[in-house]
Amino acid sequence: MYVKLDAFACICQNHRMNIDNKMKTKRSSLTDIRINTWAKLLRVSQYLFANIEADLKSARLPPLSWYDVLLELKRVDPKGLRPFQLQENLLIAQYNLSRLIDKLVTAGYVRREICKQDGRGHSLKITESGLDLQKQMSPIYLQAIGDHFSVKLEDSEMQSLDDILIKLQNH
Amino acid sequence: MYVKLDAFACICQNHRMNIDNKMKTKRSSLTDIRINTWAKLLRVSQYLFANIEADLKSARLPPLSWYDVLLELKRVDPKGLRPFQLQENLLIAQYNLSRLIDKLVTAGYVRREICKQDGRGHSLKITESGLDLQKQMSPIYLQAIGDHFSVKLEDSEMQSLDDILIKLQNH
DNA sequence: TTTTTATGAATGCAATTGCATGTAAATATA
DNA sequence: TATATTTACATGCAATTGCATTCATAAAAA
Numbered sequence: 001m002y003v004k005l006d007a008f009a010c011i012c013q014n015h016r017m018n019i020d021n022k023m024k025t026k027r028s029s030l031t032d033i034r035i036n037t038w039a040k041l042l043r044v045s046q047y048l049f050a051n052i053e054a055d056l057k058s059a060r061l062p063p064l065s066w067y068d069v070l071l072e073l074k075r076v077d078p079k080g081l082r083p084f085q086l087q088e089n090l091l092i093a094q095y096n097l098s099r100l101i102d103k104l105v106t107a108g109y110v111r112r113e114i115c116k117q118d119g120r121g122h123s124l125k126i127t128e129s130g131l132d133l134q135k136q137m138s139p140i141y142l143q144a145i146g147d148h149f150s151v152k153l154e155d156s157e158m159q160s161l162d163d164i165l166i167k168l169q170n171h
Numbered sequence: 172m173y174v175k176l177d178a179f180a181c182i183c184q185n186h187r188m189n190i191d192n193k194m195k196t197k198r199s200s201l202t203d204i205r206i207n208t209w210a211k212l213l214r215v216s217q218y219l220f221a222n223i224e225a226d227l228k229s230a231r232l233p234p235l236s237w238y239d240v241l242l243e244l245k246r247v248d249p250k251g252l253r254p255f256q257l258q259e260n261l262l263i264a265q266y267n268l269s270r271l272i273d274k275l276v277t278a279g280y281v282r283r284e285i286c287k288q289d290g291r292g293h294s295l296k297i298t299e300s301g302l303d304l305q306k307q308m309s310p311i312y313l314q315a316i317g318d319h320f321s322v323k324l325e326d327s328e329m330q331s332l333d334d335i336l337i338k339l340q341n342h
Numbered sequence: 343t344t345t346t347t348a349t350g351a352a353t354g355c356a357a358t359t360g361c362a363t364g365t366a367a368a369t370a371t372a
Numbered sequence: 373t374a375t376a377t378t379t380a381c382a383t384g385c386a387a388t389t390g391c392a393t394t395c396a397t398a399a400a401a402a
Contacts, residue, residue, distance in 0.1 A: 030326065031313075033326075033329060033330070033333065034316065034317070034320070034321040034329055035313065035316060036333065037329055037332055037333040037336065038219075038316050038320050038321070040333065040336040040337070040340070041216050041219075041320075041332070041336060042216060042220060043262060043340070044336045044339045044340045045212050045213055045216040045217075046216075046262075047262070047340060048209075048212075048339065049213060082350085083350075083351070084349085084350060084351085087350095091214060091217075091218070093389080093390075093391095094350080094351070094352095095351090095352080095353080095389085095390075095391080095392095096388085096389065096390085097351095098350095098351060098352055098353085099352090099353095099388085099389090102352090118349095118350080118397075118398070119396075119397050119398080120349070120350045120351070120395095120396060120397045120398070121349095121350050121351060121397090122351090142202075142206065145205065145206060145209050146205070149205070149209050149212075149339070150205040150209070152338050152339050152341070153335065153338060153339070155201065155204075157335050157338065158204060158205055158208055159204070160331055160335065161208055161212070161332070161335050162204065162207065162208045162211065164324065164328050164331065164332050164335075165208065165211040165212060165215045166211070167323050167324060167328070168215045168219065168320070168323050168324070169211070169214070169215045169218060170323070253380085254380075254381070255379085255380060255381085264359080264360075264361095265380080265381070265382095266359085266360075266361080266362095266381090266382080266383080267358085267359065267360085268381095269381060269382055269383085270358085270359090270382090270383095273382090289367075289368075289379095289380080290366075290367050290368080291365095291366065291367045291368070291379070291380045291381070292367090292379095292380050292381060293381090
């Protein structure tokens with residue numbers, strides 16, 4: 001995530017070229033559009049993500065995943081969250097979250113507290129440094145989203161995209 | 172990102188909750204929708220990709236990146252392509268493409284040929300085994316796209332998504 | 343109450359990725 | 373023609389990720 005998630009720019013192109021144009025039916029052209037759009041979805045989202053993360057990097061800020069965790073912990077401050085709760089919200093693999101938390105703790109942005117209700121884990125809480133970092137990253141990140149993403153779509157298109165994405169995330 | 176491209180599910184949620192509802196202006200609600208949609212775009216595309224790649228994995232097939240390369244080389248068979256041309260089409264980092272090609276050559280799906288016109292590089296060509304593997308992967312991959320992606324949208328929605336993605340990929 | 347199963351979290355190991363660098367060849371410049 | 377710069381590709385090293393496993397604790401079942 002790549003990333004593994006390198007684009008499939010050629011899929012639509014190759015598929016179009018592999019289809020015998022003389023035998024092109026309505027069904028195959030519909031299939032072509034779908035594959036084409038799928039490849040574009042992957043390529044575009046990756047392209048935008050790379051651009052936005054590059055802005056953070058230029059500003060010498062940590063990756064977006066740090067921002068995510070800090071934002072989540074800030075939201076529930078001072079209560080804190082269990083790692084499995086963060087994992088659910090952020091859709092990050094358990095073993096990666098464990099390591100990510102390690103780094104945030106080492107950097108002083110997060111602290112682990114013993115969980116009295118469940119001896120297996122702990123509560124994660126944001127520190128003062130963490131609040132500062134999140135506040136520092138926020139405008140840069142929001143600006144990057146504006147520059148690379150929002151600026152390209154009309155409000156009606158943004159709403160359409162949102163509606164479509166809701167349909168795509170459902171089962 | 173894949174990946175690094177773990178979802179930002181909480182961004183929209185957290186932003187919404189951090190906004191003082193009483194002071195919510197039209198501008199801030201528009202900003203909220205944009206950030207919300209951005210986070211959904213990343214999360215949904217990653218979610219779909221993971222599901223589709225899982226289908227390939229279940230079928231004991233190589234990752235999508237192998238398919239990409241094979242498809243591109245099949246398209247231009249028997250002419251072949253230079254690695255930098257593949258890199259442009261697939262939007263993969265040069266150092267990763269180099270290693271990916273290594274693996275495909277070792278596995279017998281691709282072969283490197285000396286490029287007479289340019290001694291710095293070589294031409295990449297698909298082998299018979301490579302053609303077989305591409306043909307084997309194709310229906311599984313297309314089925315997975317159908318199952319996880321196409322089935323969820325009406326044709327008009329697919330067209331809308333395609334139009335929006337075209338706008339997003341432009342500068 | 344005891345035993346079995348599930349859950350939460352950390353970690354070893356291997357594979358992959360990100361980055362910078364090096365080398366050879368091609369191209370541009372003087 | 374000679375020199376400088378750019379390009380194509382491979383690779384060393386460090387960091388990250390994927391996977392399976394392990395251990396401690398909680399919950400469920402007997």
